[in-house]
Amino acid sequence: TFKVHFPLTGCLEDCLYLNIFVPLDVDFSSPLRSTLPVMVWIHGGDFIAGSASKPLYDGRFISNFTHTVVVSMEYRLGEEL
Template sequence: MFTAATVDGFPSEDCLYLNIFVPLDVDFSSHVKNLLPVMVWIHGGDFIAGTASKSLYDGRFFSNFTHTVVVSIEYRLGKELFFTEAIND
């Protein structure tokens, strides 16, 4: 899962990630492909707080228990470079 990174000691601008969890019993080497349901989860927080990388939101258990592909999105929070065109009004 995503963890915060730094480049040369400064916070990285690299902030958009997809965490993809696939059930353990999926055989990628098989020629027969069985389709699985996909659940996409976007954490809330009003662009101020929140993260998809907390252990509480780890999709491995849900993916294995429900035989579902789980996708969570990690995205930028706060105002830095976000809707910056509104600042120039």
């Protein structure tokens, strides 16, 4: 028989990150005269792969072009290897 030993290791659950993109012309030194629309985008990936940090999903363009606050998120899709 084989004896299997799994050492106890620490587990880090710090796996959720928000990317927030705001239009360049927003002046944070004074109150906003009107509110901005917010778009929240969650990347797909069939719970296997994917990332909101890929250059294809960069929120700066859509934020500036549409004058919208864009929020995307990074989250873990499976076990960390």
